[in-house]
Amino acid sequence: MKKYKKISKLSNNRFLNLFKLDALTDKGREFEYFFVSRREENALKMLTKDKRPEGVVIYPIWKEEPDKIVMIRQYRYPLDDYLYELPAGLIDEGEQPWESAVREMKEETGLCLEVYQGGDKAWRNPFFMGAGFTDESCSTVYGYASGRFGAEQMEDTETIQVFLADKQEAARILREEKVSIRAAYLLMQFIHSDKEKPFSFLEM
Numbered sequence: 001m002k003k004y005k006k007i008s009k010l011s012n013n014r015f016l017n018l019f020k021l022d023a024l025t026d027k028g029r030e031f032e033y034f035f036v037s038r039r040e041e042n043a044l045k046m047l048t049k050d051k052r053p054e055g056v057v058i059y060p061i062w063k064e065e066p067d068k069i070v071m072i073r074q075y076r077y078p079l080d081d082y083l084y085e086l087p088a089g090l091i092d093e094g095e096q097p098w099e100s101a102v103r104e105m106k107e108e109t110g111l112c113l114e115v116y117q118g119g120d121k122a123w124r125n126p127f128f129m130g131a132g133f134t135d136e137s138c139s140t141v142y143g144y145a146s147g148r149f150g151a152e153q154m155e156d157t158e159t160i161q162v163f164l165a166d167k168q169e170a171a172r173i174l175r176e177e178k179v180s181i182r183a184a185y186l187l188m189q190f191i192h193s194d195k196e197k198p199f200s201f202l203e204m
Contacts, residue, residue, distance in 0.1 A: 005030070009041045015090075019044070036134045038090070045135040053126035053139040056097045057088040057182045058105055059190075060113060060145035067195040068164045070109060070145045071173075071183070075159035082161075084173050085180045088138075097124070101141035109162045110150025115143040119202025138182065142199055167191050 006022040016036050023033040037044055038054045045051070060070040069086075076083045089104030091097060098115045105113040119142070126137035149162050165173065170187045173179060179187070194200050 001026070004033070004046075007041060007044065007046075010034075034133075036136075038136055045137075051126045051128070051137050053091060053097060053137045055088060055090050055136065055138045056101045056104065056141050057086055057138055057186070058101045058113065059140055059142045059186050060087060060105065060109075060111070061143070061198045062164055063114065063144035063146040065164075066144075066198045068166050069170065069187075069190050070111065071163055071165045071170075072108060073161040073163070079178070081178060083180055084177045084183060086183045086186060088182065097139040098141050101143070105145065107155075108158070108160055109145070111145045111147045111162075113141075113143045113145055115141060116199050116202075119199055120204040122204065123202050140182075140186070142202065 002024075003026075004021045004023045008020045008022075010018040010020055016038055018034060018036055019041070021033040021035070023031055025031065039045070062068040062070060072085050072087055073082050074085055075081070087105055087108045089100060089108065091100040092103075095103075101115065102113045105111055124139055124141070126139045129136045129138055167190065170191055174184060174187055174191075189201050192201070
């Protein structure tokens with residue numbers, strides 16, 4: 001049974017738009033359902049049924065000290081507060097997730113990312129962000145970060161502080177700070193990772 005009658009686009013923004021469904025319950029009752037998407041109306045995932053990611057989150061182990069991870073503390077307008085996160089960003093047209101990760105790492109932190117290709121492919125699958133309100137999905141890219149911290153390429157709409165966290169600091173952040181859910185789950189992996197083989201948890 002098709003559970004909607006019509007899709008209406010309610011905004012016209014470059015990055016994210018609001019859509020309204022004339023939705024149906026299992027019993028056929030009509031009601032309005034609202035969600036946001038980064039896609040155009042004819043490419044919404046409810047139509048295409050694909051899971052191609054719109055974004056990436058990066059798991060960047062510090063190459064010189066593999067018991068540390070690169071994190072960011074970023075101002076988020078909907079919260080009017082800072083959120084602890086891992087570097088992340090949108091995938092540009094024609095990019096592969098790993099290419100986006102390398103670009104975003106440089107833009108947000110000034111650092112270079114050496115992408116780790118090992119482990120089971122399932123860990124790099126796109127996963128959905130919050131299907132109650134968006135069709136957006138995101139892939140994770142793992143790798144080693146190196147270089148010099150810098151904000152030269154950061155957009156003026158972004159307020160980002162870059163830092164290294166060891167396992168003790170990662171645990172403190174999880175206990176005490178506001179953290180994005182993507183960063184939270186990856187930090188849990190980091191805390192239990194092996195310094196000598198920091199990506200061994202990717203093996204199944």
